[in-house]
Amino acid sequence: MEGDKVTVENWHSMNVYEVIAKLRTDPEKGLTTEEVMSRLSTFGPNELERPKGVSGLRIFVNQFKNVLILLLLVATVISAILGELVDSILIFVIVMAATILGFVQELRAEKALEALKKMLSPRANVIRDGKVVNVATREIVPGDVLLLEAGDKVPADARLIHVVNLQVNEAPLTGESVPVSKVVEPSPVNASIADRRCMVFAGTTVTYGKGKCVVVATGSNTEFGKIAKTVATIEKEETPLERKTKEIGNFLVKVVLIVIILIVIAGIVEELLLYDSLTVNFVVEMMIFAVALAVAAVPEALPAIVTGTLAIGMYIMAKHNALIRRMSAVETLGCTQVICSDKTGTLTKGEMTVVQLFVSGRTIKVSGAGYEPKGEFFEGEKVIEPDRAIQLLLEAGSLCNDAQLVSTDEGWAIVGDPTEGALVVAARKAGIDEVKLRKANPRVFEVPFSSERKKMTTVHKTSDGSLVAYMKGAVEVVLDSCSKILLDGEEVLLSEELKSKVLTTNNEMAANGLRVLAVAYRKVNQEEYTDAEKLERDFTLIGLFGMMDPPREDAIEAIKVCKQVQIKPVMITGDHRQTAVAVAKSMKIYEEGDIVLTGQELEGIDEAKLSEICEKVTVYARVSPLDKLKIVRAWKRRGKVVAMTGDGVNDAPALKQADIGVAMGITGTEVSKEAADMVLSDDNFATIVKAIEMGRWIYDNIKKFLLYLLESNIVEVATMAILVLLGFPLPLLPVHILYINLATDGLPAIALGLAPPEPGLMNRPPRDPKESVFSREIRFLLSLIVPIHTLFFVWLFFSNIGRGIEAARTVLFLSFVIIELSLALNLRSIRYPITKVKPHKWLLLAVLWEVFMLCMIISLDVLRGVFQLVPLSSQDVAILAFSAILPFIELELVKRLAPNSLIPESELRA
Numbered sequence: 027m028e029g030d031k032v033t034v035e036n037w038h039s040m041n042v043y044e045v046i047a048k049l050r051t052d053p054e055k056g057l058t059t060e061e062v063m064s065r066l067s068t069f070g071p072n073e074l075e076r077p078k079g080v081s082g083l084r085i086f087v088n089q090f091k092n093v094l095i096l097l098l099l100v101a102t103v104i105s106a107i108l109g110e111l112v113d114s115i116l117i118f119v120i121v122m123a124a125t126i127l128g129f130v131q132e133l134r135a136e137k138a139l140e141a142l143k144k145m146l147s148p149r150a151n152v153i154r155d156g157k158v159v160n161v162a163t164r165e166i167v168p169g170d171v172l173l174l175e176a177g178d179k180v181p182a183d184a185r186l187i188h189v190v191n192l193q194v195n196e197a198p199l200t201g202e203s204v205p206v207s208k209v210v211e212p213s214p215v216n217a218s219i220a221d222r223r224c225m226v227f228a229g230t231t232v233t234y235g236k237g238k239c240v241v242v243a244t245g246s247n248t249e250f251g252k253i254a255k256t257v258a259t260i261e262k263e264e265t266p267l268e269r270k271t272k273e274i275g276n277f278l279v280k281v282v283l284i285v286i287i288l289i290v291i292a293g294i295v296e297e298l299l300l301y302d303s304l305t306v307n308f309v310v311e312m313m314i315f316a317v318a319l320a321v322a323a324v325p326e327a328l329p330a331i332v333t334g335t336l337a338i339g340m341y342i343m344a345k346h347n348a349l350i351r352r353m354s355a356v357e358t359l360g361c362t363q364v365i366c367s368d369k370t371g372t373l374t375k376g377e378m379t380v381v382q383l384f385v386s387g388r389t390i391k392v393s394g395a396g397y398e399p400k401g402e403f404f405e406g407e408k409v410i411e412p413d414r415a416i417q418l419l420l421e422a423g424s425l426c427n428d429a430q431l432v433s434t435d436e437g438w439a440i441v442g443d444p445t446e447g448a449l450v451v452a453a454r455k456a457g458i459d460e461v462k463l464r465k466a467n468p469r470v471f472e473v474p475f476s477s478e479r480k481k482m483t484t485v486h487k488t489s490d491g492s493l494v495a496y497m498k499g500a501v502e503v504v505l506d507s508c509s510k511i512l513l514d515g516e517e518v519l520l521s522e523e524l525k526s527k528v529l530t531t532n533n534e535m536a537a538n539g540l541r542v543l544a545v546a547y548r549k550v551n552q553e554e555y556t557d558a559e560k561l562e563r564d565f566t567l568i569g570l571f572g573m574m575d576p577p578r579e580d581a582i583e584a585i586k587v588c589k590q591v592q593i594k595p596v597m598i599t600g601d602h603r604q605t606a607v608a609v610a611k612s613m614k615i616y617e618e619g620d621i622v623l624t625g626q627e628l629e630g631i632d633e634a635k636l637s638e639i640c641e642k643v644t645v646y647a648r649v650s651p652l653d654k655l656k657i658v659r660a661w662k663r664r665g666k667v668v669a670m671t672g673d674g675v676n677d678a679p680a681l682k683q684a685d686i687g688v689a690m691g692i693t694g695t696e697v698s699k700e701a702a703d704m705v706l707s708d709d710n711f712a713t714i715v716k717a718i719e720m721g722r723w724i725y726d727n728i729k730k731f732l733l734y735l736l737e738s739n740i741v742e743v744a745t746m747a748i749l750v751l752l753g754f755p756l757p758l759l760p761v762h763i764l765y766i767n768l769a770t771d772g773l774p775a776i777a778l779g780l781a782p783p784e785p786g787l788m789n790r791p792p793r794d795p796k797e798s799v800f801s802r803e804i805r806f807l808l809s810l811i812v813p814i815h816t817l818f819f820v821w822l823f824f825s826n827i828g829r830g831i832e833a834a835r836t837v838l839f840l841s842f843v844i845i846e847l848s849l850a851l852n853l854r855s856i857r858y859p860i861t862k863v864k865p866h867k868w869l870l871l872a873v874l875w876e877v878f879m880l881c882m883i884i885s886l887d888v889l890r891g892v893f894q895l896v897p898l899s900s901q902d903v904a905i906l907a908f909s910a911i912l913p914f915i916e917l918e919l920v921k922r923l924a925p926n927s928l929i930p931e932s933e934l935r936a
Contacts, residue, residue, distance in 0.1 A: 037185045037242045038222040039215040045185045045240055051169040053187050053240070056153030065167035072166040072182055072244035074251050086129045148696050150181045166241055174237040177695025180226045183248040184239035186210050191235035194226055199250055205233045219249055231697055274800065278739065282320060285743050289750045290316050296753065315760050319746060332728055335779045339724035347708040348717035349691070355703035358685050359721025361667045361795040362593060365714055366657055366684075368671050369599035369609060371693055372711045374575040378444045380452035381576070382540060384531050385569030386415045386513050392452055395576040397431065397438040399454035412456040414515060419569045422545045423449035424460040425467055426484045426496035431460065445541070448573045449498075467494075473558045475499070481507070483562055485555045493555055497546045497565055501532040504544035510566040517566050532570060539608020540572035574605075577613045580712035585613055587715055592791040598646045598654060598671075606647040616644045625649040628656065637663035654680035667795055669714060671706075672698050688714055715788075723783040725793070730853050731778040733804050738770050738846050740812050745819040745838075755831055757823050761893060762839045769879070770846035773872035777850070780868050784855050790933055801930040803856060807920075814916060815845060822905065836884075836895040837902055841909040843880055847873045849913040857928040859921045860914070 037045055042053075051057055057065070099118070148163045153171040163181035166172070172184055180194065186208055193205040200220040213222045226232075226239055229250040245251055293312050297304055336357075340350045350356060370376055377396040382389065383403075390410075394401025402409050403416065412420065429442030431450050440447030450460045467486040470493070475482035481499025488494055497504055510517045511524055518524070528544075535542045546565035554560040588595045597615050599606045603624055610616035622645040628636070637660040646657065654670060658680050661668045670684035673694040678701035681687030689702035690709040699705050706713045742763070749757040758766075822841055826834040851873060855863035865873070883889045884898060898906075921928065 036215050037183075038213045038217060038225050040185075041212055042185070042187045042210060045242070046187070049169040049240055049242065051171060051240055053171060053238070054153070055156040056171040057167070057169050058155055062154060062165070062167055062170070065169060066165065069167055069244055069247075071164040073164045074246055082129075082133055085133050086125075148179060148181065148699070150178065166244055168241050168244060170241040172239050172241060174226065174232045174239065176232055176234050176236075177697050178232045179696035179700070180228055180230045180232065182228050182241045182245075183243040183250075184226050184241045186224050186226060186237055186239045188238040189235065190237070192232065192237040193234040195231045195233050196220065196227065197230075199227050199230055208235075208237060274736075278736075282739075282743050285747045286316050286319055289319070289747055292750050292753075293756070315756055315763075317760075319743070319760075319763055332732075335724065335728055335731075339720065343717055343720050344707075346716055346720065347691075347706060347710065347713045348720070349705040349707060350703070350717075351699075351705065352703045355686055356721050356724055358667065358703070358795070359669075359718050360725045360793045362669050362686060362718050362721075363666045363792045364594045364596060364661050365588065365669045365711075366596045366598055366654070366661075366671065367711050367714070368673065368690075369597050369601060369606065370575060371673075371709050372671055372690065372706075373581050373597060373613060373615075374577050374609065376575060376693075376709070377440075378448040378541070378573050379576050380448050380571050380573045382535060382572035383416065383419060383452075383569060384528075384535070384572070385419045386515075387527070389531075390416060392455065394451075394455060395579075397440055397447065397451055399431065399438065399451050401452075401455040403456070415512060415569070417456060417458070418512070418547075419545055419571075420449075420453040420456050420458050421463060422496045422547055422568055423498060423543075423571060424453040424458060424463055425469070425486055426482055426498045426545065427460070429460075445543070445573070449543075449571060452571070471555055471561075473562065479503070481562075483558075485550060485561070493550045493552070495548050495550050495555065495561060495565070497562065498543050501529070501542055501544040501570065504546050504565070505529070505567065507562050508546050508565045508567045509563075512566055512568050520567065528567065528570070535570070535572040537604060537608070538572075539605045539612075540574050541605070543571045543573070545569060545571065574609070577609060578710060578712065580710065582613050584712035584715035585615060587788050589614070591788050593715075593718070594641070594644075596644055596646070596657075598649055598657070600649065601647060603645075603647040606645050610645045620644040622647060625653055628653050633659050633663065636660040640664065651677045651680065655683055658683045667792065669718075671711075671714070672702070673709075677701075719783065719788050722787050722790070722793070725799075726784065726787070727779050727781050729799060729801070729804060730781065730856060731775045732799065733807060733856070734778055734846075734850060734853050735771055735775055737808060737811050737815070737849065738766075740808070741815045741819070742766065742842070744812065744816040745823075748816070748820050749823055754823070754827065757838055758835060758842075759894060762835065765893075766839070766842050766846070769843050769876045770850070773875060774847060774850035774869065777866075777869040777872040778853060780866075781854055782866055784858060784863055793930065793933075797930060803928045803930060806927050807856070807917075810920065811849070811913075811916060815912075818845075818909075818912065830896075832894060832896045836898070837905060839893075839895065840880065840884065840898075840902075840906055843876065844906055844909045845912060847876055848910045849917075852913050852917040857921065857925065859918055 040048070046053055103114070149160050150163050150166060151158055151160055151173040152166065153159075153173065154161075158173060166182050170182075171187075172181070174180065174192070186192070187210060189208050189210055192208040194208055195205045206220075206223065208226065209223050211224060213224055219227070226237070227250060228244075228248040243249075243251075290312055293315075294304065297308055336353050339356055340353065343350055343356075367373055375396045379395050379397075380392050382391055384390075388405060391404040392401055393404065403412055404410065427446045427449055429440050429444075429446035429450050431447065431454060432439055432441055438451075440450070453460060453463075467488055469484050470487050471485040473479075473483040479499070480503045481497055483495055483497045485493055485495045497507060505520075505525060505528065508520050511520045511528070512518075532542050532544075544567060546567045548565045550561060585595050595615050597606060597610045597613075599609075601609075603622055607616055607622055616622070619642075621639060621643045623631075623643050625646075625648045628646065628649060631639075633656060636656065640657070640660045641664070646653065649657075651672065654672065654677060658668055658670050662683075662685075667685045669686035669688055670680050671688040671690070672678070672681045673690040677689075677698050681689060681698060681701040681703075684703075686704060687702040689699040689705045691699070691705045691707035692709045694702075694705070694709075704714075704717060746757055746763075819838060819842065823834050823838045826837045850869065851865045852860060854860070854865045854869060883893055884895060890897070
């Protein structure tokens with residue numbers, strides 16, 4: 027590094043000290059924040075050059091790529107040249123208003139996707155200002171000290187300075203299928219990339235071990251940057267819903283265009299029969315009419331509205347801690363039938379908590395969950411103040427301990443081992459501060475814990491100068507070092523009977539899913555305390571700690587909801603069977619008669635057999651990540667839609683195989699997040715259920731506005747076709763058609779897409795994934811409403827034509843808008859009466875605005891003249907009032923008299 031530029035260096039052939047010196051960094055403290063900012067401005071962000079996002083201007087221009095819109099604008103210009111200036115200006119204004127509305131919707135969707143991309147940006151651990159911090163990978167600069175561990179995706183090219191059994195999968199870069207073992211020693215100058223074992227490269231993945239390294243190249247300067255372009259974080263694939271909508275749209279385009287051609291031919295034939303000639307003005311008028319009807323009736327915006335609603339829905343879900351990586355997952359969420367969830371940290375808090383003490387032959391319960399030092403001590407049902415025996419047990423647990431409780435911005439946290447942390451938190455609940463206690467009783471010697479010994483012993487100097495040793499560990503192991511037990515403040519000989527009672531209590535606690543530790547003490551003299559063998563004998567047992575990783579309260583509630591809506595929750599854990607069943611029972615996942623399978627038992631069952639019994643299995647204990655793949659496949663063989671959680675590298679295959687792969691945002695590796703469809707930013711099971719609810723809500727709203735838009739378009743075309751083919755003059759002018767399109771397909775349709783969730787949304791069974799968005803109730807309502815409204819409009823025009831064409835058009839135009847607005851209010855809920863599910867604020871505002879605009883058009887002489895309308899008679903007002911209540915009569919009667927016709931088939935079958 028010279029000045030502010032990175033010179034081309036053979037980093038792999040230099041020793042560690044040379045690399046550190048050239049990059050002007052510190053392997054222990056890393057870079058300072060100021061230096062990072064300076065280098066970030068010099069080298070730019072650590073990302074490959076991205077295709078630029080779509081600008082607002084580009085989105086606006088794209089609105090005019092529709093051939094029909096361009097044809098309409100050309101026709102209005104010709105019309106203006108021929109003298110129809112007012113009509114032309116009005117049509118232009120309406121088209122621009124509709125275009126701006128489309129632009130705003132699309133811009134919102136684009137902004138929502140951009141915000142999601144930022145939320146989903148990968149992160150890495152670096153050392154800065156002497157602290158380990160988690161930063162977005164784009165903020166990494168040359169000279170940053172990176173910390174890597176299994177599951178991490180390497181964010182930049184870096185030179186290793188410390189490794190512990192580090193192995194990296196470099197297949198994306200070198201094609202080498204076997205993970206490469208890494209070393210710190212330099213490689214030869216002419217070594218190929220595959221042979222540079224002291225380097226790690228951007229885009230590769232750590233499969234095993236740990237490492238510390240110094241970043242030497244970022245962004246386009248990395249080896250990967252030289253040969254690859256970035257892949258967008260959010261995969262933009264066409265969803266099944268978008269495909270289906272596009273198919274329906276294309277079908278309607280053909281139908282509408284055929285109808286329009288027939289209308290135009292009928293108009294031309296009529297003109298020739300009446301006048302024996304065609305004027306230029308008539309041809310232009312027919313052209314504008316045909317194109318205007320096509321613009322209003324062709325639902326070319328359907329796929330765009332669906333995409334926009336899905337994108338905005340994804341953004342809202344992200345705000346509720348569910349980051350959706352694939353748009354199609356929003357649809358699949360509503361169909362989810364099984365959730366296979368990890369226990370630790372997802373169903374439970376991931377914070378070990380002492381819930382029971384056994385001291386002086388008494389069982390004491392401890393309230394509170396997690397690391398927050400709040401809770402009380404109970405003997406039976408009675409709250410008690412900790413006596414000297416309890417205090418001694420808590421003090422011993424805090425002294426023979428290396429953990430510390432700290433308060434952070436996010437809440438309480440443990441520095442050190444979680445099990446030891448649980449003992450510290452229990453002591454804090456009794457007012458014992460471990461920091462002050464350890465200061466008053468300094469440690470002078472220790473025999474550390476090991477998996478072979480299963481115990482730990484520390485020696486402390488008390489305030490009077492005497493020495494006390496404390497031991498904690500597995501119950502059987504600690505008992506073997508004890509000759510006495512503390513009962514009622516007295517040290518009593520540990521008889522076989524008393525020992526048997528302690529072991530029985532231990533077994534009872536373990537059967538309830540508790541992890542049990544025994545704690546003992548003894549006074550020691552100066553000569554023996556440094557001799558481990560002499561030290562660890564003749565202890566006095568103080569008591570037992572029973573602890574567990576407590577279930578999340580919101581997860582318990584979420585499981586209750588799952589069962590209500592026929593979603594099966596399944597627990598998967600690496601814990602022992604007893605612990606797993608105890609937690610599953612407390613959360614109502616496991617019930618009598620359910621099957622529990624261990625990893626070993628799972629190995630002996632093939633997938634076909636597992637698929638036969640999987641509906642009865644609610645707990646999988648002692649399973650490995652690769653067992654998850656087998657579980658997912660078994661459920662899928664039964665035709666179920668499965669969500670599977672995971673956080674490790676080895677979880678990736680199961681996450682990809684599942685219909686909804688769910689990665690953990692806090693504990694999850696970058697590899698698992700990349701394989702997932704959804705990332706939980708709070709690692710919480712309840713968030714999965716919330717995401718399912720939101721997926722159902724978004725899908726529900728899409729169905730509402732699809733029904734609304736299709737009804738409007740079909741009725742419009744059908745009415746025009748019938749009246750023209752019956753020989754009447756054009757029932758509506760182009761300006762009327764375009765305004766109806768703007769008033770109904772605009773704000774009310776958008777408001778329906780934003781409707782709040784309906785009551786009972788999470789009381790419904792999962793949607794059948796094979797069920798079309800145009801489900802039974804949508805088809806039923808279209809078959810009911812379209813004929814009624816079409817015949818009503820034909821009758822309306824026919825009964826008013828005697829008063830003149832302008833009067834007939836006035837009544838038809840106003841009735842059309844009013845009926846559609848009234849229908850929007852009723853479609854706030856497809857299944858519930860308006861008295862139960864009232865229109866929401868945005869829908870009411872949208873409808874009120876359109877009613878206000880309609881009043882202005884009919885009241886102001888200028889606007890009335892421009893739209894070629896006539897003043898309303900009292901009879902017209904009565905007809906318009908009836909038009910407003912017609913949708914209420916239709917839909918409210920159906921909702922009350924035939925409610926089952928408004929329920930999808932899959933729900934009726936359930």
